[in-house]
Amino acid sequence: MTAAVRPSLATCPACGVGAPVEAKPVAPQKDDILLSLPGIHCAGCISEVERTLKRQPGVRAARVNLTQKRATVQAEDGVNAEDLTAALEQAGYEAHELDAASLGGQDDPRGRALLMRLGVAGFAMMNVMLLSVAVWSGASDATRDMFHWISGAIALPTIVFSAQPFFASAWSALRAWRLNMDVPISLAIVLAAAISVYETSVSGAHAYFDAALSLTFFLLAGRYLDYRTRSLARSAASELAALEVPRATRTDGQVVPISDLRPGDLVRVVPGARMPVDGIIIRGESEIDRSFLTGESLPVFAGPDTEVSAGEVNLTGVLTVRVTAAGRDSSLHRLADLVALAEDARNRYTSLADRAARIYAPVVHLLSFAAFVGWMMVTGDARLSLNIAVATLIITCPCALGLAVPAVSTAASGRLFRKGLLIKSPTALERLSEVDTVVFDKTGTLTEGLPVADPISGVSSETLSLALALAEASAHPLAQSLSQAIREDGVSPADLTALREVPGQGVEGNWNGKTVRLGRAAWVGAEAAAGTAAYLGVDGKQPQTFTFTGRLRPGAAETVAKLRAKGKRVILLSGDSAAATSDIAAQLGIGDWRAEVLPQDKAEVISSLARDGHKVLMVGDGLNDTAALASAHASISPGSALEAARMVSDIVLLGRSLEPVVEAIDTSRSAVRRIVENFAIAALYNAVAIPVAVLGFATPLAAALAMSGSSIMVSLNALRLR
Amino acid sequence: MNVLIYLIPVSLLLGGLGLAGFFWALRKGQFDDPDGDSRRILTDEHDDRPG
Numbered sequence A: 001m002t003a004a005v006r007p008s009l010a011t012c013p014a015c016g017v018g019a020p021v022e023a024k025p026v027a028p029q030k031d032d033i034l035l036s037l038p039g040i041h042c043a044g045c046i047s048e049v050e051r052t053l054k055r056q057p058g059v060r061a062a063r064v065n066l067t068q069k070r071a072t073v074q075a076e077d078g079v080n081a082e083d084l085t086a087a088l089e090q091a092g093y094e095a096h097e098l099d100a101a102s103l104g105g106q107d108d109p110r111g112r113a114l115l116m117r118l119g120v121a122g123f124a125m126m127n128v129m130l131l132s133v134a135v136w137s138g139a140s141d142a143t144r145d146m147f148h149w150i151s152g153a154i155a156l157p158t159i160v161f162s163a164q165p166f167f168a169s170a171w172s173a174l175r176a177w178r179l180n181m182d183v184p185i186s187l188a189i190v191l192a193a194a195i196s197v198y199e200t201s202v203s204g205a206h207a208y209f210d211a212a213l214s215l216t217f218f219l220l221a222g223r224y225l226d227y228r229t230r231s232l233a234r235s236a237a238s239e240l241a242a243l244e245v246p247r248a249t250r251t252d253g254q255v256v257p258i259s260d261l262r263p264g265d266l267v268r269v270v271p272g273a274r275m276p277v278d279g280i281i282i283r284g285e286s287e288i289d290r291s292f293l294t295g296e297s298l299p300v301f302a303g304p305d306t307e308v309s310a311g312e313v314n315l316t317g318v319l320t321v322r323v324t325a326a327g328r329d330s331s332l333h334r335l336a337d338l339v340a341l342a343e344d345a346r347n348r349y350t351s352l353a354d355r356a357a358r359i360y361a362p363v364v365h366l367l368s369f370a371a372f373v374g375w376m377m378v379t380g381d382a383r384l385s386l387n388i389a390v391a392t393l394i395i396t397c398p399c400a401l402g403l404a405v406p407a408v409s410t411a412a413s414g415r416l417f418r419k420g421l422l423i424k425s426p427t428a429l430e431r432l433s434e435v436d437t438v439v440f441d442k443t444g445t446l447t448e449g450l451p452v453a454d455p456i457s458g459v460s461s462e463t464l465s466l467a468l469a470l471a472e473a474s475a476h477p478l479a480q481s482l483s484q485a486i487r488e489d490g491v492s493p494a495d496l497t498a499l500r501e502v503p504g505q506g507v508e509g510n511w512n513g514k515t516v517r518l519g520r521a522a523w524v525g526a527e528a529a530a531g532t533a534a535y536l537g538v539d540g541k542q543p544q545t546f547t548f549t550g551r552l553r554p555g556a557a558e559t560v561a562k563l564r565a566k567g568k569r570v571i572l573l574s575g576d577s578a579a580a581t582s583d584i585a586a587q588l589g590i591g592d593w594r595a596e597v598l599p600q601d602k603a604e605v606i607s608s609l610a611r612d613g614h615k616v617l618m619v620g621d622g623l624n625d626t627a628a629l630a631s632a633h634a635s636i637s638p639g640s641a642l643e644a645a646r647m648v649s650d651i652v653l654l655g656r657s658l659e660p661v662v663e664a665i666d667t668s669r670s671a672v673r674r675i676v677e678n679f680a681i682a683a684l685y686n687a688v689a690i691p692v693a694v695l696g697f698a699t700p701l702a703a704a705l706a707m708s709g710s711s712i713m714v715s716l717n718a719l720r721l722r
Numbered sequence B: 001m002n003v004l005i006y007l008i009p010v011s012l013l014l015g016g017l018g019l020a021g022f023f024w025a026l027r028k029g030q031f032d033d034p035d036g037d038s039r040r041i042l043t044d045e046h047d048d049r050p051g
Helices: A043-055 A081-090 A109-136 A141-162 A164-175 A182-201 A209-232 A236-243 A331-347 A352-379 A382-395 A399-418 A428-433 A442-446 A461-471 A477-488 A556-565 A578-588 A599-611 A623-631 A643-648 A660-694 A700-719 B004-027 B034-040
Strands: A033-036 A059-065 A070-075 A096-098 A247-250 A255-257 A266-269 A278-283 A286-289 A300-302 A319-325 A421-423 A437-441 A447-453 A497-502 A506-511 A514-519 A532-538 A544-552 A569-573 A592-594 A616-619 A634-638 A651-653
Touching (some): A033 A081, A043 A059, A043 A070, A043 B034, A081 A096, A109 A700, A109 B004, A141 A164, A141 A182, A141 A209, A164 A182, A164 A209, A182 A209, A182 A352, A182 A382, A209 A700, A352 A382, A352 A399, A352 A660, A382 A660, A382 A700, A399 A428, A399 A660, A399 A700, A421 A660, A428 A634, A428 A660, A437 A599, A437 A623, A442 A447, A442 A578, A442 A634, A461 A477, A461 A506, A461 A544, A477 A532, A556 A578, A556 A660, A569 A578, A616 A623, A623 A643, A634 A643, A660 A700
Parallel strands (some): A437 A569, A569 A592, A634 A651
Antiparallel strands (some): A033 A096, A247 A255, A266 A319, A286 A300, A447 A544, A497 A506, A506 A514, A514 A532, A532 A544
16 A cells, blocks of 8 residues: 555656566575665566666575565675665665674564464454354253363464463563553453363353454454554664675775774775775875765865764765774764664653553453452352453453554554655654654755755856856766756856866866866855855956755745644754754744754754653654654654664655645644543443443353444544544 | 264364465465565566565
8 A cells, every 4th residue: 555655755767667577586594685775666666676686697586575675685605785786776776785684684583473373363263253153043052062162172272372472461561560451451361261161161151262262363463463564664773783884895905894893994985985984084085975974965075184984975085094993883883872772762652552551450350350259249159250250351351442542543544644654653643742842854854955056147158158067077966956057047068178076175177278166165266155155266257156055845834834833842953054054944934943963962952852841753864863863752754864764763754745744743633532532432331341241241242242342433433533 | 963073173174274374375475575465466577486
């Protein structure tokens, strides 16, 4: 169902191509190369990627997993992952190598185990139900006893195997002196099975094997769906670590794993490569793109003695870097540790369901105990009293309560998905509904990637054609958006010779014997203007200034306005320069902004807001935002965000517009209202069912009807949200 | 009622066959990539041995 929205995310060159390709089964092995493919989304992508990979020399087999957006490649020794990603990039697919070791392999043993348990419980439930229907419709005496024995023979091993997740969770809660929803569930299942065995052995009329099994099956189904949504959003920390390049090239030409590097080693970083380590540049000049780590929208100059951090991208020149920290000590890893820490803090959030369970579980246990004691005193019949106590426990068992929250979240997630939002965390809606402060990142969140050139007027076409010729000679982002703007005016480039790019300064060339330069103010000899700008200098002429503005993401202005209208406090935190940040803040009318914020400081700002009692929603996209995203009360990231940022976020925006953010907050509030209503329905139902059960009128048939009745009521109420 | 003597084992056997089939599919990894599998059916390629 994700197909409807995802194609708008990335243009897929192979969509609708669907060429035949032979796919061989690939069983993940230790030496497999794992590739992350964030852009794939259709059948064409799958076959195109598999075909591209298999064309590479030395590749034995390749298999794409669309659910995880990964490819597993079996290759001979010596096949380089970089060659594979380069080939894929050429075919138009973004690809990153993943460190198979730190991801712990492709397999998903927990998911499979849950599915296995669910299958067994479903099989057993269907068979026992068949026999139960026979008993309910009048089987008696020996036939009934035989049916009960067969039911028991099926049910007991199934319960031992399938209900383990509930037993384990209940046990760990009890050991910590807490009660969760799994305690009454486990108790009901165990007691129902025990009393049924006893009743069967004395030829009793009622056995609850079917109730015990259907409880197990339905609750397991909920558990599995819950797990599926979350396993797709695997732990952000492990993906972050896996993104880190596992190898580096030493100056002697040897390619070594990063774990073998020691501080003091010299490594070479070529243009286009990511810094493998933290270090200091000792030779070479270049520009480095720090936007992933800091949010700066423009590349910065780097020369000897510049400090670099792992994860930054080298753009223009070859650098020799002396290692100061590698692997576990590098800044990328420290960021990952921060994220893990913050995620842990958020996992301690107590959901509404857990809070309800804390009230509900003791009440139910006390009631059935009271029923037992009461009937004991009145009749003195232990068997009858126990039967009634167990019936009370089964009838009140939180089927409706167990569904109250998941049914609403499913309906709300479905509604938000149609609006272009992907809900990843099970408690995201509850947390989002409490939000009173919204913190935005600038680069890539409120703005879209590259700055655009401001409209150019009053400039001679000769000057423009010179600027175009120079701009086209560079891969610098400003040069690219400048050349695009000039091209749109219908200017063709001038004829320049001796074009040359000076790392960190700009481009220069020769025009009719004169030197022309496009680049930084100081280098060109111009006076620096405020904001982001590039300068064109021609010998003996006044330099020409081209200014640039960050382009707002669609819906950014409306979103900020609507949030403020709802009384939310809006804050802008950016790692970019003050000039660029204040410009955007002014455009959006955000008074509360801070520029040049370091990643750790972003998280610190969020935590200090939280300490003041604010519930913060963080919206961000970069690696520098991940710690803040993880430590915020709730978090949203755009689909264009870095994988790691999307991983830590509760909600991912699938489209380009920011406007669904407002929708998400509105929906989360009505979802929480529905959840509370559902609790009320469950309570009301129990108010009727409990007296019936306590007074001894409940039969297994009544229990089965009551369980389904309340569950349907709760689900229907949840559907009103759609 | 004597018919039950073989009907019940038969029903259990059939259910057990279904369960065995489910186990087999699970072990073969047929539930590992539901998104991908639903797309692969749209291509012309013959993927008769899904991994």
